[in-house]
Amino acid sequence: MSLSLGTLASSVIQPRRASLILAAMATGLLVLPGLLDVRTVPIRRQAESPPAPTPAPAAPAVATAPAASQPTPGPEAAPLPSPAERPQLWLMTSVFDHGYLQLEVLPQDSALPDHGPATTGENDGGRAYLAPLLPTAAPAWRGIIGQLVVTDSGCQARVTSLALVARLTGDAAYAGLSHDFTPDDLRDQGGRMIAARLDGCAHDRYAHPAAAPVLRPEPLVRPALARAARRAMLASPTTTAAIAKWTEAALAGTWQEQVRWSEQVLRHPRTKATWVLSHAHLSPEDCGTPTFSLLGVFRVGDDGALTEASITELEDLLTIDAIVDVDGDGQFELLGTPWLGLDRVLTRSDGTELDRLSLPFYGCPC
Known part of the structure; x- marks a missing residue:
């Protein structure tokens, strides 16, 4: 019996997760930290509506993590700055x-x-x-x-x-x-x-x-939300496809040993909406080594559930060095670097490039 990591991640948020986890452990499959935490956060896709309220069970088997502090009205209720007032970067x-x-x-x-x-x-x-x-x-x-x-x-x-x-x-x-x-x-x-x-x-x-500051999010400490975002990332088809590149290359070791994860829980300074960004990337150690950079963006609802905004493979952004809102629209832009770290790139959270400071390199990087 064998289980893929994507299958295991999906099983963690299903009712029969306990039996599947035990089966996965029996196979020797590595489970990343946080996947066995008993507290879970509901995760919804964009098209899904919040579930209708149901009577609370007398002894709930899974405790929902408390929501981040209640957001004030979201981006749709907060007027955008006029073009003349919007910040530049x-x-x-x-x-x-x-x-x-x-x-x-x-x-x-x-x-x-x-x-x-x-x-x-x-x-x-x-x-x-x-x-x-x-x-x-x-x-x-x-x-x-x-x-x-x-x-x-x-x-x-x-x-x-x-x-x-x-x-x-x-x-x-x-x-x-x-x-x-x-x-x-x-x-x-x-x-x-x-x-x-x-x-x-x-x-x-x-x-x-100086007269039009760029908006910087406020970092929050919400471990349960961070773990939930990573679980959603591991269960996504985008991540499964990226892992397949590593598997097909038949390299020594496992991708779990090489992947670098980071999660940030952020409150937007204007809309007060809470977001979770989960970033996973593999940097090539040798020429021809598979690499990927995945970013999941999730919004935290009033009920504490995560709603997936996007899970994207960033084509040319391996590091994320700063997260800002440049145009005041309530969405985040990313500042980071591609492989070699010579260029500096500004993108939207879906990877759309907005600006690039390019340093052409004439040489062999290998």
Whole structure:
């Protein structure tokens, strides 16, 4: 007799879970911590309605975990900020020990704004090209000069000027060059952008206007909700498909030994809704090793039940370094990095990419 991990996870939230767990233990199947906790939290799919109330049994076999503190009216009852009031977020980079906001990505085939002489050199383990924009260049961005911004660390700085920035890392030979990178090579083959220079805060990850703060959720300690989210993740078809990639590769060990889990229970600062985010990812140790990054998003109802908002495989986001609400719509955006950790990516919680700070790598990662 054998049981898959997905089958076991499904059985944990079914009435006959005790017999199935014992059978799974008899097979030697590894059970992740938290799956045998006797307290469970109801889990509903989006289309399901809350169950009709029934008389409470005299001696309930399973105790429902207490709900998070009662939410105030949800996103539908709280008016969205006007477009002018909605917060903005700019990804940041450091160039020659100065902080810059990425305002606009410039594709490789795009025309460059008029700029002055460039400075080039080593920069944070890579190479950088930096040239000030002429006063007539990038008129759409001139209004940002003088603006006060706040970074993710709380540092405050003002925008002083605009610049053309290009960055890359690696070996010129991998870029098809027979010589070292020249200034023109850096400009043409680097990740290019129109950037805003700050008078401080050189090494932070993102910034927003001081007058329009980005909304950051309040972390809560709710272990039962975190365990319930992980159980739902393990039982989902998305997770089953991801595990199959690992199984088909016939690697040594088990995916349970390699997967990294994290759960966060968060209260939205404006809507007061409580959410649970469960993230599971496998990072490749060698080239060709299967990898995946899965994110489950669940809303906590007034009755303490979790409603699945989404369980998604994030295509290009292995780490989640920050969770924010950029546009004030009551939903979360994610800031993290893909494999190699060179780019910084801003996505919606379903993995839709919103912005990317790209650092092209010329080399072999293996």
